[in-house]
Amino acid sequence: MILDAVKNRLAGYAFLIEKYRLSAMRNWHVSSVSQAGMLRSIIHEGQAESVFPLSYWPGDNIGDHLEFALKYDGVNLAILSVLFKSIPEDEILGYITSKPMGKYARRIWFFFEFLTGKELPLPNLTKGNYVEVLEPDRYYTTAPGRRVQRQRVLDNLLGGRLFCPVIRRTEKLLAMEGDDLRKRCEDVVTAYPPELLRRALGYLYNKETMSSFEIEHIKPSASRVEKFIGLLEMAEHKDFCDKSLLIDVQNRIVDPRFRDSDYRKTQNYVGQPLSGQKQLIHYICPKPVDLPNLMEGLLLSHSMMKESSVPAVIHAAAISYGFVFLHPFEDGNGRIHRFLIHNILSRRELIPKGLMFPVSAAMLKNPAIYDSSLELLSRSIMSLIEYTIDDIGQMTVQGETGHWYQYIDMTAQAEALCDFVRLTIEKELVEELDFLVSYDRTKQEIQSIVDMPDRLIDLFIQLCLQNKGHLSARKRVDFYSFLADDEVARIENAVRAGYNKD
Numbered sequence: 001m002i003l004d005a006v007k008n009r010l011a012g013y014a015f016l017i018e019k020y021r022l023s024a025m026r027n028w029h030v031s032s033v034s035q036a037g038m039l040r041s042i043i044h045e046g047q048a049e050s051v052f053p054l055s056y057w058p059g060d061n062i063g064d065h066l067e068f069a070l071k072y073d074g075v076n077l078a079i080l081s082v083l084f085k086s087i088p089e090d091e092i093l094g095y096i097t098s099k100p101m102g103k104y105a106r107r108i109w110f111f112f113e114f115l116t117g118k119e120l121p122l123p124n125l126t127k128g129n130y131v132e133v134l135e136p137d138r139y140y141t142t143a144p145g146r147r148v149q150r151q152r153v154l155d156n157l158l159g160g161r162l163f164c165p166v167i168r169r170t171e172k173l174l175a176m177e178g179d180d181l182r183k184r185c186e187d188v189v190t191a192y193p194p195e196l197l198r199r200a201l202g203y204l205y206n207k208e209t210m211s212s213f214e215i216e217h218i219k220p221s222a223s224r225v226e227k228f229i230g231l232l233e234m235a236e237h238k239d240f241c242d243k244s245l246l247i248d249v250q251n252r253i254v255d256p257r258f259r260d261s262d263y264r265k266t267q268n269y270v271g272q273p274l275s276g277q278k279q280l281i282h283y284i285c286p287k288p289v290d291l292p293n294l295m296e297g298l299l300l301s302h303s304m305m306k307e308s309s310v311p312a313v314i315h316a317a318a319i320s321y322g323f324v325f326l327h328p329f330e331d332g333n334g335r336i337h338r339f340l341i342h343n344i345l346s347r348r349e350l351i352p353k354g355l356m357f358p359v360s361a362a363m364l365k366n367p368a369i370y371d372s373s374l375e376l377l378s379r380s381i382m383s384l385i386e387y388t389i390d391d392i393g394q395m396t397v398q399g400e401t402g403h404w405y406q407y408i409d410m411t412a413q414a415e416a417l418c419d420f421v422r423l424t425i426e427k428e429l430v431e432e433l434d435f436l437v438s439y440d441r442t443k444q445e446i447q448s449i450v451d452m453p454d455r456l457i458d459l460f461i462q463l464c465l466q467n468k469g470h471l472s473a474r475k476r477v478d479f480y481s482f483l484a485d486d487e488v489a490r491i492e493n494a495v496r497a498g499y500n501k502d
Contacts, residue, residue, distance in 0.1 A: 008032035008051055011058060012069035013079050019062075020086040025380045028168075028409060029073045033057045046376070046412055062087055063095020067104040075134060075166055077407030081115040093120060103131040106151045113150075114161055115407075125152045132156050140167045142308040158305060158318060163297025165318045165410045173411075176418045177311060182350050185425050189355060192433050197355075200436055204356035205229045207432065211360035212338050215370070227252045231339060236346035236353060240339070241302040241319065243295065249339065250332045258331040263291040267395045268327060270378070279393065283378035284385050285327035290402035297406065298322050302344075312348035313421055316341050317414040325377055326405060338363070341417065350421075358432070362423040373416035377408060442498030449490050450483065461495055469496040 010018055012031040017024050029048040033056055041050040050072065058064035066083075069076075084092075092112060099105045106125070110133055113119055132154045134141045145156030157164050167173075189197055209228045213220045220228070231252060240249060251259040270283040286294055298319065305315040324337035338360050342351075351357045363370040386398040439461065446457050456479070463475050470492055471480065480488065 008034045009057065011052065011056070012065055012073040013076060013083075014073075015065045016062065016069070016083055016087070017079070020083070022082050022086060023384055024079050024082050025076075025384065025404065027073055027076050027079060028411070031068070031072050061095065062091040063098070063105075063108070066092075066095070066108050070104055070107060074168065075111075075139065076409065077111070077115065077164055077166060078404060078409075080111050081403045081407060084112050084116050089120065093122070096120070096122065100125070101128050106131060106153055107133055110148060110151045110153050110155070114155075114157075117161065124150045128152050130154050134166075138169055140169060140173075140310055140314045142304050142310060158310070159301030160297055160304075161406075162293045163301050163322065163406055165301065165322060165408050167314055167318060167414050168409070168411045170411060170415065172415050172418060173314070176313060176422075181313070181421060181425065182352070185350070185355070185357075185429070186352055188425060188429050188433075189352060192437070196433065196436055196440070200433055201354075201356055203432060203436070204358050204429075205232055207428075208232060208342075208356060208358040208360050211358065211364045212335050215338075215360060215364050216334050224253065228335070228339075232342060232356065235339065235342040236351070238343075239306075239347055240343045241299050243299065246328075246336065249336055250329045253335055254329075254332040260329045260331075263295060263328045264288055264330050266330070267397055268330065269395050279389060281382065281387075281389075282375075284381055284387060284395070284397060284401075285325075286402060286405045287397055290405070291326065291328055294326050294402065294405055295328055298326060306347075312345055312350040313418055314414050315348060316344040317417040318410050319344060320417075321373070321410055321413040322408065324374070325408065345421075357424055358428045359420050359424045361428045362420045366420070366423065369416055369419055373413050376412050380404075438498045438500075442494055445494040445498065446491050449494065450487055456480075460491060464492060464495040465499060469499075 009015075009032060010030075011033050013024075013027050014030050014032065016022075026047070028046065029050065031050050031052060033052045033054060035054055037051065037053060039050065039052055039056075041048060052072075056068075058068040092108065096105045096109050109120065109122070130147060130152050132141065132145060134156050136143060136156070140158065141156035142158060143156055145154030148155050158167065159165060192200075206225070206229065209220075209225050209232065212228070213225075231249060238245070240246060247260060247262070265288050267287060268285050269281055270285075271279040271281040273279060301322070302315075302319045305318065320337045320340040323340055324333055327333045329336070341359055342357060345351050345357065345359075381404055384404060385401055388396050388398075390396075442461060443454075443457055446452070446460070452460075459479060460471065463471055463479075467475075471488060476483070476488060483491070
């Protein structure tokens, strides 16, 4: 820990995990209580640690630390699901019955039955106001939520028991809510002539397709590029969050030999080979046996958010990253994950109709942000899962692991997608459209010097831009021997002026 909590008493989740010696993911917030001093906190790389003064000590009872955790450490469904399997039921019952109308007691009661599928021997509440399961000022919710009469709570979670992400309202995400991203996107595109925008679409579709493949270091064939572009063109017209449609998408974008007819039946993982026939494992995917329920839960979560007021970026982050973390197919998961971002942002109308939104290009140019958004979960998963790999690279995972994928805090992933959406609007779209404006101006100037065929003009511009505004002697001999020296010099000047190349 960054703050010296060794001298302090752990509280909340940290207390409970230590008491029951649980194997659990580290929560984004860790609490402890000091004998002296004021409240102090530190945040480092997305992890927060707080040391509270002695007056905050919740007591020694289990229920008190559960309440403290919900108040100060936040809702972590993955940790709660593990805790509820270890905490004696009578401890939880005693806490709930000691304050039956308390909002935290009712939430803990709801979470116990939601996560375990077991009903505690308690009668339904018959009076009292309804309280939200998640506090809307701290979390993104499916407001107004589903009324649960038993605990008199409003279930406003982002999913059901099979799959339920949690996303906190951080300063970065609140700032995103304050921006009208749709309007910012419209402001960019309306600054250019409609004819130029129509021509830009082809470039943008190709750019997005090639970027998505390049992220995975794949050089696609022309037919695979064409098929992926065809999918992107359909993104705004159909909701692809359906099992049969996802399988169809996978079949379209992978090598025909690796098409799946269902979710995968083998254990897969992300790794890289080392010397001595060893593997460095970066991420272990869910067991095949867990996939049907996990994917059913993911698609239900999508339906719930689609019918709510959850912001489009939050919705797209939860489902697209949820998909790639579940890795339901043998091949193509990363490309489908990025395709789903387009699909959801288009269907939620954050992207103006008919516009291609090159978000993969922003990811490709900012690999540190993208890799970090994927690695945050993988690092946590790797510390919890026991596995073996045989001589031919087949992995076997021991124990139950499905709950680690059911309840993911996707705040970091939502923040990353927020960054990529901003970069796409402010840089990728502007750069591509400005490039076409420069091309039109440069082409017109070149034609006034020498009226060449379009393909030779395109090639001249391309070769000049690749060589700092000059045509190399070799390329001139190979392609432009028909031009006089002064014509070459004038055309080079036109390219440099058109693209502001010194």
